[in-house]
Structure formats: structure tokens, C-alpha cells
Amino acid sequence: MRLAELSRRSGVSTATIKYYLREGLLSPGHQINTTTAEYGDGHLRRLRLVRAMIQVGGLPVATVREVLRNVDDDSLGRTIRLGAALWALPQVPEPDEDDAFVRAAHREADELLDRVGWSNAKELTTISPAYRSLVVAVAAFRRLGYEWGHELLVSYARLMHEVAKLDLDFVETHPSEAERVETAVLGAVLTEPILQALRRLAQEEESARRYGFA
Template identity: 80%
Template structure:
């Protein structure tokens, strides 16, 4: 397809597509003559991914380039490709390791992973942004006087594990490895607002079931 059709099918303006091409976020089309290039379905898919990262995820262009570098690196195994792609996305602030609540939260999270039997997550603790985000979140609870321990955290973790199983089952329905990794990156950006909205709606449903509408 030509640029105009790529624009129409993706809903992205030709000026923006040209910008993405210049920035190397989209591979060049097949040059037909001096002024015309031809694009295919893979361009369309990649364009959607770039747009989701920039417009929905508000990921800066340099980060998008970094994420795409990992998505396209088929020298890596699937876990590494997924990890590198997702870890390049913006993360929450790092924990302040001097903070007493952060130190207590580290112990709590370690105990939680032991209880859950999440051995891999424990092995990744030193390098995983998700682990550090969890420490920050648990420390925030503690700082406000809610000393949530393993008893309170474990049931939530089990439900989130079942959510992650669904995520990967959905990912595996995509035929090619490139599409799977792209789906995972999109999922990281789109799935969290979806889960948040479902969770809030479920809270309203459950609240009104228990206490009525008044």
C-alpha cells in the first residue's frame, strides 16, 4: 500500500508517519521510484504499536526506539525479549533504600514471594523494576499506618498471578514471535487502564450488592 492508504488504515496523518520514518520508529517502505514507497501489513502493525506507546502510554520517542530495538532483537530468547521490552517502558520512582519503611517493605515482599513460591521472581529481585515498584507500594501502605503483611498481600498476589496467566495465554494466540512480543508491549500499556477500570466497576457492583444504592 502507498503512504496515503497506510495513513487511512492506521488513522495516523501522513506528516506523523513521515516523522516516525525519519526518527527510525518505522522501517522504510520498499522504494518503487524516487518519490513513491510501498508499505505492507507489518508497517501497519508497527505503526499501531508506535502510536499506542506515544499517544496512550506517553512514552518518549527515544524510549520507543529503545523498546523497539528489544522487540526486534530475535537473537534473544522470549523471556529476555519480553523483559527487555517491558523494562524499557517508564517505571515508577525508585525506592529510597535509606527509608525505614522501604527496608521493612523489602522484608515483607521477600516473605510474600517465599509464601507464594514465586522462586523466579525472587531470583529477578535485584534487577526487576516490578519488584522495586512493589516495595515502593508496600512502603507507602506502611508509612500510612497500614502494616499489611503476607496475610493481606498473598490473596491479591494470587489473583494477579491468575491475571498474568490470562495475559500470556492471550499472547500465545498470536501466530508469530514478533506479534507476540508486540502484543505484550501493547498489553503493558493498554491492559493496565483496562484492569483498573474493571476493578473500579467491580467495586461499585460489589459495594451496591452489599450495601444497596443509598
């Protein structure tokens, strides 16, 4: 397809596509002559991903470029490639390791991983932003004096494992490795708000079932 058709099918203006090309967010098309290039379905797929990260996720171009660098790095194994692409997305700040609540949260998080049998996740705790996010969140919760039992956290983790299976089952329906990683990144940007909305709708439904509307 030519640039005009790529613009029409993606919903991205030709000027923006040219900007993405200049910034390295989109690979050049196949040059037909000095003024015309041909683009394929891969360009269309990549445009949708870039658009989601910038317009929906609000990510700066430099961050998008870093995410895409990891998406396209076929020298990495699948787990690390998926992780590297997702880890390039904005993350929580590093926790203060001198904070007593942070140290306690590390212990609680490690115990949780042991309880639910996430030995592979435990291998990645030194580099995983998700692990750091868990530690920061648990530390903040405890610092404010809230009691949220460890058993409840374990139950949530087991439910999230089922969600993760659904996520990866869907990722694996895509034929190429790049498409799978792109889909995982797209899921992080677009699906997490959907999951949050579904959780809140489920809470509203369950509340109405238990307590009615009066």
C-alpha cells in the first residue's frame, strides 16, 4: 500500500507517519522510486501500536523508541524479550531500601512468591519493575496502617495467574515473535484500563447483589 492508503487504514495522518519515520518509530517502506514507497501490513500493525502508546498511553517518543527497540530485538529469548519491552514502559520509582516498611514489604513479597509457587518470577526480582511496584505498593499500604491479610494477597495472586494465562494464550495466537511482543505491549497500554474497569463493574454488580440499591 502507498502512504495515503496507510494513513487511511491506520487513522494516522500522512504528516504524522512521516514524523514517525524520521524518529525511527516506523521502519522505511520498500522504495519504488525516488518519491514513492510501498508499505505492508507490518507497518500498519506497528502504526497502531505506536499510536496506542503515544495517544492512549501518553508516552514520550523517546520511551516509545526504547520499547520498540526491545520489541525488535530478536537476539533475546521470548521471556526476556517480552519483559524488556514491558520494562521500558514507565515504572514506579525505586523503593527506598533503608525504609523499614520497604524491607518488610520485600519479605512479604518474597513469601508471597514462595506461597504461590512463582519460582521463575522470584529469579527476576532484582530486575523486574513489577516486583518493585509490588514492594512499593505493599510498603505504602502498611505505612498507612492498613491491615490487608497475607492470605487475601495470595488469593489475588492466584487469580492474577489465571489472567496471565489468558493474556499469553492470546499473545500466542499471533504468528511471529515480533507480533507477540507487540501484542503484549499493546495489552499493557490498553488492556490494563479495561481490566480495572471490569473489576470495578464486578464490584458494583456484587455489591448490588449483596446489598441491593436501597
